[in-house]
Amino acid sequence: MFNSTPNGLHSGETPLLQAIGLTKRYGDFLANDKIDIDIWPKEIHALLGENGAGKSTLVKAVYGLIQPSAGEIRWQGEPIVLSGPSEARARGIGMVFQHFSLFDNLTVAENVALGLDGKESFKDMSARLEQVSKTYGLPLDPRREVWQLSVGERQRIEIVRALMQDPKFLILDEPTAVLTPQEADQLFIVLERLKAEGRAILYISHKLEEVKRLCDTATILRGGRKVATCNPRAETAASLARMMVGGEIREVRAAAGRQTTVPRLVVNDLSLAPDDAHGVRLEHISIELKGGEILGIAGVAGNGQDELFAALSGERLAKDPGTVVIEGIAAGHMSITQRRKLGAAFVPEERLGHGTAPRMRLSENALLTGHAASGMVRHGFIDTAATLKTVDKATETFDVRKAKRDPEAASLSGGNLQKFIVGREILRNPAVLVVSQPTWGVDAGAAAVIRQALLDLATGGAAVLVTSQDLDELAEIADRIAVMFHGRLSQPLATSEATREKLGLLMGGSSLDQKEAAHAARA
């Protein structure tokens, strides 16, 4: 199974790009430990691994953003040292970043120009931009400013920018993380075409099914080392996951026959204007969530999920108290603390800065959400012992790994901090839990723990609302799934009926009962 690269195919040729013993050290930490990788022309090569496995570091070294501490990079057989990304681009290495490297207040054309060497005039460049975007079916208006564009359009800019340099080798860092399934399919068509043109692609993704479908070779990293190079089509998603994690992933199991009880969280026709220029207006959102039930909210980021979270948590108040009802009490006008006292708990998407104060200790962070209703404050004074007990309990129950008993929040890894935050709220034994992106950027092991905790909480009778962009996650834990698009929430579908196709259509703004929907499905 290991190192089963189809080497026979390439005998007598040299790879397009080769990393040999590539090592990158940050202080004592080995981000990359003697990694070897061969990239061939006409190949889509997957790079797999959990967060912190060293994928980004490897890619940054290949793109010239960081200098390796040891090892060498060969381009078409020749050893090279890349002084920076412009040199990588000049050699024919292009990159599409996961967090787009775009400039919001500049136009599309200006953004593209910044990614090129600037040898042609702006006018010629603009003309070529329109031509390239037409050739590859990636429509773009060069004169618009980036902040006006959707996530999918922004990614198109990145791809067109990379393609305009006519790269021999293109690196894509989790390109489908922000796309609807349909948008992802369109991207795959473009990638197949690039491959057919003889280019090589290094494709970083967490989505194993996608990798199996698209990629010819996969290199798997774990803890900064290469574990294997294999043919993903000959593997199963489970065997790939095992190599990534280095063991079995605990399977999440729902208790059979979960009972739903009374409605615990009700949203009645909630409409809310955005409070900043880039925000989304919430339009007529209605939700009824019973105890014992998990409702999933899917949708491409930026369609009003953040605004809905703010309205539910009390970060933004509704004019009409009756629009948000928690445990039978109209709470639309109530502050976060008052809502917590009613039995609600909230886990925002952003871990550092929203879910926790990064430079405060865990015990202090426990107090920040627990002061209202968890007996951590006595006669106006903080009960330090109680806050520390919460930290210990969360640590124990949810397997939070940390260097000392009560470290600063920022010192924990993403997965461990998320386990702490979710644990902190669940230990309060809430009646209603609203959680946004519970496992975003969390490794598979921690994700399984968190999902299991959410399921157990619902089994215990709580109502759980989960917002996620990960459809697999929602399918795994939610009873019903609704989709947010442009500030509106679709009717929820039972999870058994919510196929990827149906959800994808809803995520793209089509409604299921319309003729266009059928048309879009055929197209």
Next chain:
Amino acid sequence: MELVEAIILAVLAASTPLLIAATGELVTERSGVLNLGVEGMMIMGAACGFAGAWLTGSIVIGALCGIVAGTLMSLIFALMTLGLAVNQVATGLALTILGVGLSGLIGAGFVGERITPAAHLDLPVLTRIPLIGRVLFGEDAFVYFSLALIVAVWWFLYRTRAGLVLRACGDNHVSAHALGYPVLRIRTFAVMFGGACAGLAGAYLPLAYTPFFIPGMTAGRGWIALALVVFSSWRPGRLVVGAYLFGAVTILQLHAQGWGVGVPSQFMSALPYLATVIVLVLLSRARTGGSTAPAALGTVFVPDR
């Protein structure tokens, strides 16, 4: 008639140092750096500019001394905020305090001295045209230079690739770095340009506005220049309008006091600032999205290597 001409001339003279200093700060801020030390760099430019001119008898050398002084001050700022990633606001304020003190020391020996101020343009016929002749064709070189400078800056920012890269650094330094642009180097140049302009603007005061040096003679003009950049919403065209508006209000309130208008002088002095607040409110209401300020303004950037 003569009074109108005199007022216009006075407005131009009062506006020029504001325009030059604000132009420099506009470029600095467009690269994403907030340098609140304009006042300090200006007063150093004033002291060193006067010293240079008095010692050599040359206005040009005086102006160059002002530019060098402002640039050196800005280099201190660049070293702190870009090299050592210190907070920009605190460093800028410290720079002003340093400049005010140091300029007093340097200029102490020159207080009470006089020089011949910068010559005004004098063309045979054109300058004699009534009303507009002296306004258009009888200014000193600083006035013409300031206008050429702002046009050049506009052209640089919007018509050259280097200007695009500079704006990109101010909008998102992480992206600019990821694309391989040397963010810190670009910002250092932008800060130095800001310092050079502030130094020149400061030197204008003892070299052309009043032909002598007194400590603290910038009298808050550096702060007005900072406000002007915000007023202009970081656009060169609006900066010119704003600078002359500020200059006009400053001069008019002096005349208004002379004419005995029954408004407290403090209120008149506050007018330019009131105008800034009103314009900012109107601008933020008019624009529906995107940001008017450079998005990365004032934030520290440490590249990972």
